[in-house]
Amino acid sequence: MPDKTLDAKGLNCPLPILRTKKMLNEVPAGGTLEVLATDPGSVADMASFCRTTGNELVESTKDGDVFRFLIKHTG
Amino acid sequence: MTEGNGTVTNGAPNQKSMTIIVTKGTLDWAYPPFILATTAAAMGVNTTMFFTFYGLPLLLKKLDLKISPLGNPAMKMPMMGMHMAMPNWVATIPGVDSGATGMMKNMIKKKGVASIDELRDMALEAEVKMIACQMTMDLFEYKEEDMIEGMTLGGAATYLEQALKSDVNLFV
Numbered sequence A: 001m002p003d004k005t006l007d008a009k010g011l012n013c014p015l016p017i018l019r020t021k022k023m024l025n026e027v028p029a030g031g032t033l034e035v036l037a038t039d040p041g042s043v044a045d046m047a048s049f050c051r052t053t054g055n056e057l058v059e060s061t062k063d064g065d066v067f068r069f070l071i072k073h074t075g
Numbered sequence B: 001m002t003e004g005n006g007t008v009t010n011g012a013p014n015q016k017s018m019t020i021i022v023t024k025g026t027l028d029w030a031y032p033p034f035i036l037a038t039t040a041a042a043m044g045v046n047t048t049m050f051f052t053f054y055g056l057p058l059l060l061k062k063l064d065l066k067i068s069p070l071g072n073p074a075m076k077m078p079m080m081g082m083h084m085a086m087p088n089w090v091a092t093i094p095g096v097d098s099g100a101t102g103m104m105k106n107m108i109k110k111k112g113v114a115s116i117d118e119l120r121d122m123a124l125e126a127e128v129k130m131i132a133c134q135m136t137m138d139l140f141e142y143k144e145e146d147m148i149e150g151m152t153l154g155g156a157a158t159y160l161e162q163a164l165k166s167d168v169n170l171f172v
Helices: A015-024 A042-053 B031-042 B053-059 B096-110 B116-125 B134-139 B156-164
Strands: A004-008 A032-037 A056-063 A066-072 B017-022 B046-051 B076-079 B082-085 B129-133 B151-154 B168-171
Touching: A004 A015, A015 A032, A015 A042, A015 A066, A015 B031, A032 A042, A042 A056, A042 A066, B017 B031, B017 B053, B017 B156, B031 B046, B031 B116, B031 B168, B046 B053, B046 B156, B053 B129, B053 B134, B076 B096, B129 B134, B129 B156, B134 B151, B151 B156
Parallel strands: A004 A032, B017 B046, B017 B168, B046 B129, B129 B151
Antiparallel strands: A032 A066, A056 A066, B076 B082
């Protein structure tokens, strides 16, 4: 189970990233954040965000129209 | 950090930094600088925005942003499954600008795109530094009390001092 879940469905660039960053602050170091989004651009963006900030993108999957990201707070 | 006298200092020595010169203040052109600034800040980048000429009104407390289809053949609005650009002779008719602005604002809301007000608030919250061009303030007679709190005043040298030590410098 992730420590927190962010519902970013229906939001467009750059809101999924901005909300992710904000909610990561509430996740303890080493904890995980689950992000749900419908913006297809968030697939590439979430990977870039994680690489740049040093957080670990553990999972990036798609279920129907919903993209699911699991981020480990290591940044 | 922004000091009271308008000089800008960097954060951690290895922190990346970016500056954006913002020169356009229409509803459409306000997006690129604010999207990039908020995202950069979220990615840990020390970000500075310098508002000059027609970009300066983006620092007014009360935003009243508009678009104009006049002279913009690339502005093709989705309509009835197609994309339609507006001929210039139509765009000159009174009321067309406010109609097009209303359409754009509806699309923004419908597609889950943030408003410029929201993005600006998030940029301020993320400590993006906003510098208002003093010369433009004088030229167009803007008063400091009409501008948002949290911005500082500065000129070309203030901007350049920060730009010279930044990793990314953009002109929008």
